[in-house]
Amino acid sequence: MKIIVCIKQVPDTKGGVKFNPDGTLDRGAMLTIMNPDDKAGLEAALRIKDETGAEVTVITMGLPKAEDVLREAMAMGADKGILVTDRVLGGADTWATSTTLAGAIRNLEYDLIITGRQAIDGDTAQVGPQISEHLNIPVISYAEDIKVEGNSVIVKRQYEDRYHMVKAQMPCLITALAELNEPRYMTPGGIFDACDAEITVWGRANLVDVDDSNLGLKGSPTKIAKASDKVRKGSGEKVTLDPAEAVDYIVGKLKDKHVI
Amino acid sequence: MDFTLSKKHEMARTLFRDFAQNEVKPLAQEVDETECFPRETVEKMAKSGFLGIPVPKEYGGQGCDPLTYAMCVEELSKVCGTTGVIVSAHTSLCVDPIQTYGTEEQKQKYLPDLCSGKKLGAFGLTEPGAGTDAQGQQTKAVLDGDEWVLNGSKCFITNGKEADVYIVIAVTGIVEKKGRPFKEISAFIVDKGTPGFTFGTKEKKMGIRGSSTYELIFTDCRIPKENLLGQKGKGFAIAMHTLDGGRIGIAAQALGIAAGALEATINYVKERKQFGRSIAQFQNTQFQLADMATKVEAARNLVYKAAMKKAQYQIDHKTSYGVEAAMAKLYAAEVAMEVTTKAVQLHGGYGYIREYDVERMMRDAKITEIYEGTSEVQRMVISADLLK
Numbered sequence: 001m002k003i004i005v006c007i008k009q010v011p012d013t014k015g016g017v018k019f020n021p022d023g024t025l026d027r028g029a030m031l032t033i034m035n036p037d038d039k040a041g042l043e044a045a046l047r048i049k050d051e052t053g054a055e056v057t058v059i060t061m062g063l064p065k066a067e068d069v070l071r072e073a074m075a076m077g078a079d080k081g082i083l084v085t086d087r088v089l090g091g092a093d094t095w096a097t098s099t100t101l102a103g104a105i106r107n108l109e110y111d112l113i114i115t116g117r118q119a120i121d122g123d124t125a126q127v128g129p130q131i132s133e134h135l136n137i138p139v140i141s142y143a144e145d146i147k148v149e150g151n152s153v154i155v156k157r158q159y160e161d162r163y164h165m166v167k168a169q170m171p172c173l174i175t176a177l178a179e180l181n182e183p184r185y186m187t188p189g190g191i192f193d194a195c196d197a198e199i200t201v202w203g204r205a206n207l208v209d210v211d212d213s214n215l216g217l218k219g220s221p222t223k224i225a226k227a228s229d230k231v232r233k234g235s236g237e238k239v240t241l242d243p244a245e246a247v248d249y250i251v252g253k254l255k256d257k258h259v260i
Numbered sequence: 261m262d263f264t265l266s267k268k269h270e271m272a273r274t275l276f277r278d279f280a281q282n283e284v285k286p287l288a289q290e291v292d293e294t295e296c297f298p299r300e301t302v303e304k305m306a307k308s309g310f311l312g313i314p315v316p317k318e319y320g321g322q323g324c325d326p327l328t329y330a331m332c333v334e335e336l337s338k339v340c341g342t343t344g345v346i347v348s349a350h351t352s353l354c355v356d357p358i359q360t361y362g363t364e365e366q367k368q369k370y371l372p373d374l375c376s377g378k379k380l381g382a383f384g385l386t387e388p389g390a391g392t393d394a395q396g397q398q399t400k401a402v403l404d405g406d407e408w409v410l411n412g413s414k415c416f417i418t419n420g421k422e423a424d425v426y427i428v429i430a431v432t433g434i435v436e437k438k439g440r441p442f443k444e445i446s447a448f449i450v451d452k453g454t455p456g457f458t459f460g461t462k463e464k465k466m467g468i469r470g471s472s473t474y475e476l477i478f479t480d481c482r483i484p485k486e487n488l489l490g491q492k493g494k495g496f497a498i499a500m501h502t503l504d505g506g507r508i509g510i511a512a513q514a515l516g517i518a519a520g521a522l523e524a525t526i527n528y529v530k531e532r533k534q535f536g537r538s539i540a541q542f543q544n545t546q547f548q549l550a551d552m553a554t555k556v557e558a559a560r561n562l563v564y565k566a567a568m569k570k571a572q573y574q575i576d577h578k579t580s581y582g583v584e585a586a587m588a589k590l591y592a593a594e595v596a597m598e599v600t601t602k603a604v605q606l607h608g609g610y611g612y613i614r615e616y617d618v619e620r621m622m623r624d625a626k627i628t629e630i631y632e633g634t635s636e637v638q639r640m641v642i643s644a645d646l647l648k
Contacts, residue, residue: 071267071271072271075271075275184307184308185275185278185279185308186271186275186308187275187308187309187322188272188275188309188310188313188322188324188328188332189309189313189317189321189322189323189324190309191268191271191272191275191324192268192322192323192324192328193323194271195266195267195268195271
């Protein structure tokens with residue numbers, strides 16, 4: 001069995017977010033982590049590997065430094081890492097990203113593709129389903145449990161107030177939720193092996209069946225009007241009053257703001 | 261000379277730091293307060309490969325180097341001295357002598373289980389009358405047919421009752437050296453559960469209170485002849501060489517405690533306000549922190565250098581690292597004591613309250629000046645090399 005896991009290096013939001021003048025993220029200037037949903041997807045793949053001996057390949061599109069996230073995945077137990085990087089791919093939105101990843105995946109054999117539900121930097125949840133469309137395979141999104149049975153997968157698909165049990169024949173694509181599992185740590189030996197391992201690096205020339213008009217910033221229908229970090233709250237207002245006065249004061253404020 | 265850590269070591273540090281923050285730190289206060297051995301943490305560390313870091317993969321280890329191992333102990337000790345010493349005693353004092361002196365059969369039998377954490381290791385050298393003076397050993401081992409019969413006791417044994425495999429040093433005879441009788445000392449591997457092997461009372465300690473410190477008692481304890489570790493009569497050399505490596509682990513523990521106290525203090529002084537401003541804005545605080553950080557960094561360089569020399573020894577079996585290990589332990593332990601004391605002082609009254617980590621760190625630091633060779637013994641080792 002061969003599993004491909006799409007992972008993304010995302011800004012560690014604890015370290016603050018920085019933007020380019022065009023509104024896209026300045027990824028080179030930020031501390032990064034493996035996107036949490038992707039990490040859960042990787043853990044799900046590694047558990048299938050533990051049980052069945054499946055081969056797990058991780059793939060990412062990004063700057064050359066995105067190689068770090070591949071090595072982290074390999075230090076957790078992934079077998080191979082593929083970095084898709086090329087200047088012409090920069091500034092990609094979800095459409096251009098899914099086009100690129102699908103173009104890379106067409107070079108590979110697979111039974112199952114796992115992606116995270118969404119990345120914490122964009123929160124679109126579009127790339128996984130789009131890849132499945134490009135590759136013309138079924139998609140099961142929002143997976144909170146995955147089981148492999150013969151050549152099928154049985155997935156518990158999360159809804160707000162219920163869940164679906166969905167069975168699909170492989171090959172198919174699953175998008176994973178961070179709640180799916182508790183990802184394992186890297187191991188020290190895994191780190192040493194991952195640092196010695198060769199990462200496959202692909203560029204535009206390696207993408208199969210893709211049109212240049214669908215790649216990079218130029219191939220991205222999304223246009224960013226404005227981007228901002230989380231709005232920081234002010235320190236608020238402190239008043240010292242006795243309880244009765246305090247109640248009147250708070251009620252007055254709430255009325256002023258038409259809350260009550 | 262390059263002081264830059266490799267990508268491997270940077271990634272390993274990130275791993276150890278994340279693990280320490282997520283899995284160890286939340287329990288550190290409770291482990292100290294209840295004096296409970298953190299068994300679940302040990303199991304998690306085992307799963308993540310922390311119990312066989314410098315051991316070749318062919319024996320179930322991680323195939324990393326002593327520097328990676330030292331960094332692991334450092335990062336764990338930053339948040340919990342107890343957890344740091346559990347890994348250190350297991351790796352340096354049990355796994356390492358089996359790896360270095362064991363026969364192929366002994367390595368195959370013991371190392372995979374020790375590295376996977378299925379079994380935990382300990383080391384028994386100290387006796388009520390023989391600590392620093394290892395020649396004062398009273399525990400005896402007598403060969404009877406195909407078995408060694410052990411009688412005696414060992415005290416202050418780290419991982420005491422929790423371990424499964426013990427390296428035990430015992431007297432196997434009297435030999436004459438330069439016309440004077442000397443005790444012939446040998447090393448043995450003893451499995452928990454061997455009839456005649458029991459435990460005394462648990463020690464109640466000032467610091468590293470979650471660490472399981474027990475007396476080991478041997479009463480006509482019969483172990484197979486093949487459990488002799490290394491050559492008969494070489495036990496003293498094995499013990500001393502083992503302690504050379506152990507000192508790197510304890511130096512890393514001391515470094516971690518000091519670095520942890522420094523981190524906690526930096527955070528505290530930025531928040532604590534006196535006379536209308538944070539105490540970080542006072543020059544006394546700034547100068548104290550500068551001294552603390554400089555000493556922590558100097559200790560780190562000594563510890564890493566000793567670990568790198570041990571790595572060289574593992575390749576060429578010639579490079580000596582005993583003096584570097586002694587210097588690292590001496591300095592890092594004294595820095596740990598000094599930095600944690602200053603950390604408590606900078607925390608003021610809160611530093612004396614158990615709710616604050618630096619109170620525990622100061623108690624944990626003290627033992628690093630004592631076990632696996634006191635600071636005085638380290639000075640003996642260093643000066644003996646200078647004057648040889």
